[in-house]
Amino acid sequence: NETSTGVTNDLASISSVVKEAGKLLVVDAISSLGSIDLPVDKWHCDVTVTGSQKGWMVPPGLAMVSVSQEGWQANQKAKMPRFYWDFAKARSYLEKGQTPWTPVVSVFFALDVALDMMLKEGMANVFARHARMGKTAREGVKALGLSPFAEEGYASNTVTSVAGSDGLDTKKMLKILREEHDVVLAGGQQKLDGQIFRIGHLGWATEDDIKEVISAIKKVLPQAGFRSS
Ligand SMILES: Cc1ncc(COP(=O)(O)O)c(C=O)c1O
Known part of the structure; x- marks a missing residue:
């Protein structure tokens, strides 16, 4: 979804072109996920990013990311130096119910309430x-x-x-x-x-x-x- 122009791109079609070309698909879903249906697995989205400040109804400060199996395979092979944005490190901390760095705890509490509201609405x-x-x-x-x-x-x-x-x-x-x-x-x-x-x-x-x-x-x-x- 393009917030700057008010356009929702045909992601299913974009995905089939990207996948035919054997490439990874990275989706900026900042202003769509949680508000517009976006079946990340069905549309083969390898990395999908959203932000707490949009459809999630809470203050800015938290990015949420989903990564496909193909995305994880690419992550394992990637040679680009990384530290803060190390998805593998984030995943290993996730197994302990933690994040690698101090997260924006207040937004987590707010998001907990917002998610309950969304689930209640369906x-x-x-x-x-x-x-x-x-x-x-x-x-x-x-x-x-x-x-x-x-x-x-x-x-x-x-x-x-x-x-x-x-x-x-x-x-x-x-x-x-x-x-x-x-x-x-x-x-x-x-x-x-x-x-x-x-x-x-x-x-x-x-x-x-x-x-x-x-x-x-x-x-x-x-x-x-x-x-x-
Ligand atoms: C589609 C889209 N991408 C990216 C951004 C940038 O997000 P942030 O300001 O959280 O970096 C925005 C914010 O408005 C957005 O709407």
């Missing part, structure tokens, strides 16, 4: 809730006369990117939303700076939250120069 329901939030966000922005930036079919269910439009000063809009409506949205990055804005909807959020965001955007759009055609 993972299929968590994924379905994200799908509904994504749909609500995309339909909401379209109803305002704006266009989702990502192509239909690849639009992410954890972040909706919205294309800027003639006259709309996205930076001004984000400032008014933040200062006058307590709604914090993100802008674009690098060449998309000022070109798009992004609505995050992952983790502890519901369709009602998204509807509130859409109605705040509706109020602010005319103040930020938007003219619907």
Whole structure:
């Protein structure tokens, strides 16, 4: 999942190309795992990385990684010098229920609570809730006369990117939303700076939250120069 553009790539297809070429597949699942279904074994993901601060609903500080059998074989043969990021060392400590270095203990406690919440909701329901939030966000922005930036079919269910439009000063809009409506949205990055804005909807959020965001955007759009055609 690309947080910067609001795109969810077709990982199953990417995986079959990578595996046909006999290569290892490393997946940045920071803003997808736990929110969008990602069957790491079925899709032959060799290394999959996620971060506590996204769909896991807790503060930043903890990275979680899964490694396939092929990944472990590569790890055993790898000659690259390593120390802190030594997966083999992490695995040997895991057998003792420990980590090689002092971990971010407070986040572990928070994650324990968050995982209980997710298991209580049921993972299929968590994924379905994200799908509904994504749909609500995309339909909401379209109803305002704006266009989702990502192509239909690849639009992410954890972040909706919205294309800027003639006259709309996205930076001004984000400032008014933040200062006058307590709604914090993100802008674009690098060449998309000022070109798009992004609505995050992952983790502890519901369709009602998204509807509130859409109605705040509706109020602010005319103040930020938007003219619907
Ligand atoms: C898809 C993706 N990859 C990588 C990162 C970087 O994660 P971190 O800031 O934890 O290093 C982010 C953070 O927003 C992300 O969304």
